[in-house]
Amino acid sequence: MGLLSDALGRVQPSATVGITQLARQMRQAGKDVIALSAGEPDFDTPRNVRDAAIAAINRGETHYTDVDGIAELKAAVAAKFRRDNGLDVSADDCFVATGGKQIIFNALMATLNPGDEVIVPVPYWVSYPEIVRLAGADPVFAEASQETGFKLSPAALEKAISARTKWLILGSPSNPSGAAYSADELKGLAEVLLRHPHVHILTDDIYEVLVYDGLEFATIAQVEPGLMPRTLTMNGVSKSHAMTGWRIGYCTGPREILKAMVKLQGQSTTNPPSISQWAAVEALNGPQEFLAEWRDVFQKRRDYVVGRLRACAGLECLLPEGAFYAFPSCKGLIGKTSAAGRPLATDDDVVMALLEENGVALVHGSAFGLPGHFRISYAASDADLEKAMDRIEVFCGGVR
Known part of the structure; x- marks a missing residue:
């Protein structure tokens, strides 16, 4: 053995x-x-965010918090999703973890079983297929090559879906290619997904604020509200506020999935770092200029x-x-x-x-x-x- x-x-x-x-x-x-x-x-990291962390330390905010984040941060996350993404959510629809990767890990570990499939567009962030495999499921690769601008086409998505498909992971803007889907391109994918109600969508929006040439960022639950009941929208402060080491990711999604993620996180890291959470409150609520x-x-x-x-x-x-x-x-x-x-x-x-x-x-x-x-x-x-x-x-x- x-x-x-x-x-x-x-x-x-x-x-x-x-x-x-x-x-x-x-x-x-x-x-x-x-x-x-x-x-x-x-x-x-912006000065106001660092100052908020120092103030939190001086207030003694150094103890355990709720597993899925302090109420103030979940409220800030919900406000961010309403303000920036047009998603009608409350704090009860939000979840905070120790980085965006833990959001993905929790969601997949809490929902996948052996034999399940997860569609992963190629090229992909290196951790997507490995987390799927760790959960005992199978990644199904749908190539989005240089010829398609490194973007998944509706036809390629349709071809990749099977009766065993549980999730589609969709990152935009993409790591590694930098490709970003327009609202119209997301609508094309949404039309396919609406025909397959057993497929859930995990959107990795961690690079949301970094889009160029006047492109307006869009996320799939915003483009097609009919997909919200089966979409987990993930984001974080690591790229947007230069807070990679602070380890704060957040998401909104179906409460059934969030409840399962709380159960899993309660037996792993428990709460995200308390000081980092208070810094993230300021990052989301403070100046964005x-x-x-x-x-x-x-x-x-x-x-x-x-x-x-x-x-x-x-x-x-x-x-x-x-x-x-x-x-x-x-x-x-x-x-x-x-x-x-x-x-x-x-x-x-x-x-x-x-x-x-x-x-x-x-x-x-x-x-x-x-x-x-x-x-x-x-x-x-x-x-x-x-x-x-x-x-x-x-x-x-x-x-x-």
């Missing part, structure tokens, strides 16, 4: 975490490495990075509509050899050669289910982005 569980054996380690840790170790060893592998804003400035900075970085990538030999890159990632094709490099003589048989080879030979850490597209690409995060300083793009251009130019 082995020590480790069969469930854990079904799960792969996070590629993004692995590459980022490797880059960190290389820097600690004295190597010059620019890490563009992590998905984290490089801004500080800074978001426009942050969005402008990210859009300028996007334009710079995509322009430089398109000028590199062997790379093609679509213009992301949101988030802070680009997902270029590196198929033009595969089958060739790097300047240092390393064979480039896969996208993983390309990424590792670029790290070892030129000191830039990226994540291979295979980790997101779409070989022949890599993900680059432009949530970094302008200086680091310029140096990284210079190195990528040199690397691509040396491939033969």
Whole structure:
């Protein structure tokens, strides 16, 4: 009898975490490495949010809270969903967890059984299929390739649905591609889902505030209110307010599912961090004007990075509509050899050669289910982005 569980054996380690840790170790060893592998804003948490956390500490808000969050935060979450997304919900329809990932984990672990299927559009965030597998269910991959703008088409969704389908996971803007669905595109998917009442929808809206070129963010329960009774809408403050380390995610959805998630969370982490919750109250209720400035900075970085990538030999890159990632094709490099003589048989080879030979850490597209690409995060300083793009251009130019 082995020590480790069969469930854990079904799960792969996070590629993004692995590459980022490797880059960190290389820097600690004295190597010059620019890490563009992590998905984290490089801004500080806004001052008013930090001050709210300090005030909470000084008030003694350091004890256990309700498992699914303090009343003040759930009220702020409900107000945010009403204000920004047109969802008619109350605090009783909301749930708070230790990060957006725990929302997804709780929802899937609380609802999936062996034999159930979850539709995961490709490319996907690395954790989606692994959480599905950990819950004993089966991910069903519906490809949304570069030819479709990395977006799931209604026809591909229809084809992926079976009698065993329990969930569709839909992230917009997407990690890793930056693709963002318009309201009209979501309506097309909603029309399919309305024909299949056994399918629930989990929308990952964590990058909601980062959409560019005047695109108006939309979420599927907003576009088609008829889907609200079976939609879990997830969000958080990690990307919107540069609060990745504070670990606060939130959602709204059917109360039956929320009740099950409370039961699960009560036997795992219990409540989210109390101080972080009070900081999140201020983040959601306080001034939001800074978001426009942050969005402008990210859009300028996007334009710079995509322009430089398109000028590199062997790379093609679509213009992301949101988030802070680009997902270029590196198929033009595969089958060739790097300047240092390393064979480039896969996208993983390309990424590792670029790290070892030129000191830039990226994540291979295979980790997101779409070989022949890599993900680059432009949530970094302008200086680091310029140096990284210079190195990528040199690397691509040396491939033969």
